[in-house]
Amino acid sequence: MQTNLPLEFIATSRGQRADEILRSCVHCGFCNATCPTYQLSGDELDGPRGRIYLIKELLEEGTNKARATQHLDRCLTCRACETTCPSGVAYGELAEIAREELGPTRPGVIGLTRLFLQWLIPNHRILRTMSYVGRYLKWLLPKPLASQVPSKISKTLGSQPSQNVHARKILLLQGCAQQVTTGDVNKGLVSLLDAHGIGVVTAPEEGCCGSLDLHLGDSTKANAAIQRNVDALFPLLDGGVEGIISTASGCGVTVKDYARILADDPKYADRAKVLSAKTYDISEYLSQANLPLTAKQPGQAIAWHPPCSLQHGQKITGVVESLLENAGYTLVPVADSHLCCGSAGTYSVLQYERGEALKQLKLENLLAADPQVIVTANVGCQSHLATGTSRPVLHWIEMLK
Ligand code: SF4
Ligand code: SF4
Known part of the structure; x- marks a missing residue:
């Protein structure tokens, strides 16, 4: 795809990367076949190829903000299109750049809901309290929020580190919503690994991985969350842990991406690189642990x-x-x-x-x-x-x- 991005944008690393990604797309449309939102609507602009055109227009001229926002907000960031694309187009990264251009704010109820979710989800204590309250007031909530009230709420937040001392150990990511709605997963994993001679440590200062803000185009908040997590997790790598393990693939994929996201940050780039390289999904870890x-x-x-x-x-x-x-x-x-x-x-x-x-x-x-x-x-x-x-x-x- 030919591009004509503004020179001042190309001069930035984001601009350069956007240009590279846009140029790698050959408009073949294979990706549409596996795009869930294209399958739902049949609208070219709700498929990856159409969205790539919208992003190109947005970055070149900036005149189609409303249309680009509408169709990018409908994108799940599932990245099925990346798996299908024969040219290796890094759609997820391109969408992230475009969302940053569009910014996180939206008008009306949707804008308020976005702000509310950005505030609520990383605050797992408040999230748990509101989940309990939501059970009684579900009938009052609008459908989209009522549908999110969990049927099961964890009695305690986080998982305790292993009680037994083992020569082998891992650093387990706690997540935020995960602690409230599926807290038994990590608690069960600590027991499972303990029974097989592997200890678990956790980082008390760990916060949201940043994926929530990233998906909503709020790079400022996302970077702050990521930097906070680098500060929280990095010191624990010194204790001989075999890896940083995630049982929530949505968090794991973002932590693995810290190196790319903070590549231009002189204070954090090196630590982020080490951290990403040591992060594994629990399936990767167990398949190697034998x-x-x-x-x-x-x-x-x-x-x-x-x-x-x-x-x-x-x-x-x-x-x-x-x-x-x-x-x-x-x-x-x-x-x-x-x-x-x-x-x-x-x-x-x-x-x-x-x-x-x-x-x-x-x-x-x-x-x-x-x-x-x-x-x-x-x-x-x-x-x-x-x-x-x-x-x-x-x-x-x-x-x-
Ligand atoms: S993203 Fe890949 S599959 Fe989709 S149109 Fe571009 S080159 Fe083809
Ligand atoms: S990320 Fe998913 S929803 Fe978005 S364009 Fe690609 S396949 Fe479609």
């Missing part, structure tokens, strides 16, 4: 939903499946497993109807072979899917002992 993991319910039929942040963001495929099958489970076939479930961070609130439509499509596919359990690898997908079915929706790690 532990004799077994099934809690051998032979149970499981439907696996790979989160976009795992399969498209971190490019991890087949690993969880092998771990579950080796442990003694049977995985049922699931059609269109490359498609997003509609959770996508705050998308299920801000784009409620689209999020619900994608959830229904996903659940139809997950339940088609009548599995006993649905498992996934990210707090957002787990909570979102659980609101649409009575079948248990768990993190896959909860299936192992």
